[in-house]
Amino acid sequence: MIKVENLTKRFGRHTAVANATFEVGKGEVVGFLGPNGAGKTTTIRMLTGFLPPSSGAASVDGFDVFRKSIDARRRIGYLPESVPLYRDMRVREYLKFRGQIKGLQGERLRMRMEEVVERCGLQGVRRKMIKTLSKGFRQRVGLADALIHDPPLLVLDEPTNGLDPNQIRSIRNLIKQLGDNHTILLSTHILSEVEMICDKIIIIDGGRIMASDTPSNLVNQMRAAGKITVELKADPEKVRAALSQLAHIKKVTNEKSSEGWEHFSVLVQSGTDARERISSLCQENRWPLRSLYRHDSTLEDVFVELTRKD
Amino acid sequence: MRNFFTIFCKELRGFFLSPFGWVVLTLVTIMQGWSMSGAMKALQDAPIPESLVYIVFHMPQFWFYFLVIFPLITMRLFSEEERVGTLETLLTAPVQTWQLVFGKYFATLGFYVILWIPAFIQFQLFSILTDVPAPFSSGSLFGAFLLIFLMGSLFIAIGCLASSLTSSQIIAGVVTTGLLFIHYFLGYLTVIYSDRFAAAPVIRYIASNEHLRYFSKGLIDSRAIVYYLTAAAFFLFLTHHVINRRRWRS
Numbered sequence: 001m002i003k004v005e006n007l008t009k010r011f012g013r014h015t016a017v018a019n020a021t022f023e024v025g026k027g028e029v030v031g032f033l034g035p036n037g038a039g040k041t042t043t044i045r046m047l048t049g050f051l052p053p054s055s056g057a058a059s060v061d062g063f064d065v066f067r068k069s070i071d072a073r074r075r076i077g078y079l080p081e082s083v084p085l086y087r088d089m090r091v092r093e094y095l096k097f098r099g100q101i102k103g104l105q106g107e108r109l110r111m112r113m114e115e116v117v118e119r120c121g122l123q124g125v126r127r128k129m130i131k132t133l134s135k136g137f138r139q140r141v142g143l144a145d146a147l148i149h150d151p152p153l154l155v156l157d158e159p160t161n162g163l164d165p166n167q168i169r170s171i172r173n174l175i176k177q178l179g180d181n182h183t184i185l186l187s188t189h190i191l192s193e194v195e196m197i198c199d200k201i202i203i204i205d206g207g208r209i210m211a212s213d214t215p216s217n218l219v220n221q222m223r224a225a226g227k228i229t230v231e232l233k234a235d236p237e238k239v240r241a242a243l244s245q246l247a248h249i250k251k252v253t254n255e256k257s258s259e260g261w262e263h264f265s266v267l268v269q270s271g272t273d274a275r276e277r278i279s280s281l282c283q284e285n286r287w288p289l290r291s292l293y294r295h296d297s298t299l300e301d302v303f304v305e306l307t308r309k310d
Numbered sequence: 311m312r313n314f315f316t317i318f319c320k321e322l323r324g325f326f327l328s329p330f331g332w333v334v335l336t337l338v339t340i341m342q343g344w345s346m347s348g349a350m351k352a353l354q355d356a357p358i359p360e361s362l363v364y365i366v367f368h369m370p371q372f373w374f375y376f377l378v379i380f381p382l383i384t385m386r387l388f389s390e391e392e393r394v395g396t397l398e399t400l401l402t403a404p405v406q407t408w409q410l411v412f413g414k415y416f417a418t419l420g421f422y423v424i425l426w427i428p429a430f431i432q433f434q435l436f437s438i439l440t441d442v443p444a445p446f447s448s449g450s451l452f453g454a455f456l457l458i459f460l461m462g463s464l465f466i467a468i469g470c471l472a473s474s475l476t477s478s479q480i481i482a483g484v485v486t487t488g489l490l491f492i493h494y495f496l497g498y499l500t501v502i503y504s505d506r507f508a509a510a511p512v513i514r515y516i517a518s519n520e521h522l523r524y525f526s527k528g529l530i531d532s533r534a535i536v537y538y539l540t541a542a543a544f545f546l547f548l549t550h551h552v553i554n555r556r557r558w559r560s
Contacts, residue, residue: 084395
């Protein structure tokens with residue numbers, strides 16, 4: 001659905017996006033992650049035809065976003081980050097204008113308006129001025145606008161930004177539903193959101209694509225996957241020596257001791273599990289073992305790992 | 311074409327759905343009435359060889375309010391969209407830039423034409439209310455209104471350009487006012503220095519007060535018509551390219 005090849009955008013000397021290459025298949029819900037200023041919005045603006053790329057190419061449904069811009073734009077429903085709306089218009093009026101401008105008319109326009117109003121929960125505010133609406137409702141109006149021409153691709157730039165937890169939940173549910181029959185590119189930096197909604201993740205930092213995979217694959221590949229915490233009662237030096245002898249162990253550190261219990265954190269190679277061997281080691285040496293815990297790596301670890309600056 | 315029409319309707323309605331359009335309409339109507347009554351008083355005081363139309367459009371008040379109309383009605387056209395961010399939603403919808411520029415331009419021109427309806431009615435009222443045959447010919451009335459329309463088409467295009475250059479309404483308004491005042495005072499160069507400098511014919515060709523003198527006597531000069539329409543087209547072309555600058559910059 002989206003094909004991006006070596007997309008680059010420079011603003012003067014600053015390179016906002018450098019050689020980005022990725023693909024989004026039909027029907028996929030893709031999370032587009034990155035810290036603030038990573039180049040998410042710039043990439044999205046190039047995809048939607050608002051900014052031209054400095055070099056490289058992008059296409060939507062086979063239409064080049066620069067050369068066949070109008071055809072590409074017809075297939076995209078775009079919700080910009082700041083949700084720009086005409087404050088002096090009523091919700092109905094705004095949606096009608098947006099529908100007309102996207103090529104709908106007559107009966108079809110009326111039907112689509114009814115459908116998006118219902119889908120986005122706007123029945124109660126149809127006749128209200130947009131400037132009187134709360135942030136949550138404005139976000140829904142923006143989403144309704146993105147949906148009105150029934151585009152196969154939705155591009156949502158931080159759709160839950162600045163909402164309260166209830167509103168975030170309802171927008172998230174809405175996006176989840178939409179994911180059943182739309183391709184969605186969802187930019188955000190709320191990781192739990194991505195874990196809940198997305199089939200695939202693209203992580204961008206400093207204008208470069210750092211990773212592009214499913215959430216579970218990303219998590220499994222991470223270093224953090226191999227951390228085990230052990231709590232036992234024994235001489236720390238002996239324990240450290242014994243643990244270091246085991247296979248696949250990278251590093252053993254004695255973190256603290258309290259009331260005779262020694263806390264160790266053990267780094268193992270990813271994709272291995274040393275818990276069984278550690279427990280039998282304790283049995284052999286008759287060391288009382290209080291806890292043996294393997295840390296599940298989270299998407300947050302992946303994100304921090306890929307995008308931290310130090 | 312449909313997109314052009316959609317934007318045209320939305321913009322034109324926009325003038326009347328906010329207090330802004332009504333305030334401008336009221337202000338302009340009052341000023342038109344003031345120059346009308348001033349002109350009638352001038353006719354009463356002393357015999358003047360010119361028609362009422364000529365005097366109305368040569369009252370000092372005329373240029374004073376006439377030049378203020380344009381920054382008022384054009385300053386928010388593009389700068390407001392840019393500031394609020396709606397330019398992004400407009401240009402990422404399947405809308406071509408020229409449809410947007412023409413839609414906004416012609417809507418503003420439409421509103422401008424509406425602004426002149428009160429003045430037209432005032433001229434018609436003269437004979438009805440005073441029972442005296444109107445002291446002007448229909449030709450001079452037609453000529454004057456034609457030139458008002460032509461000047462409007464150029465000055466609104468200049469306002470569109472200024473508005474597309476910035477996201478601040480104030481700056482757009484100030485730039486438009488500045489350009490229009492320069493254009494206006496250029497016309498006085500030939501009055502001050504007569505024709506004794508090389509650029510005098512050019513200045514005469516572009517000076518609006520010169521045109522107004524002919525047109526409000528009923529002399530319709532086709533050179534002026536060509537001048538205003540091509541200059542308006544040129545400024546719209548520039549506006550189109552400024553809006554599209556994103557597409558070719560960098």
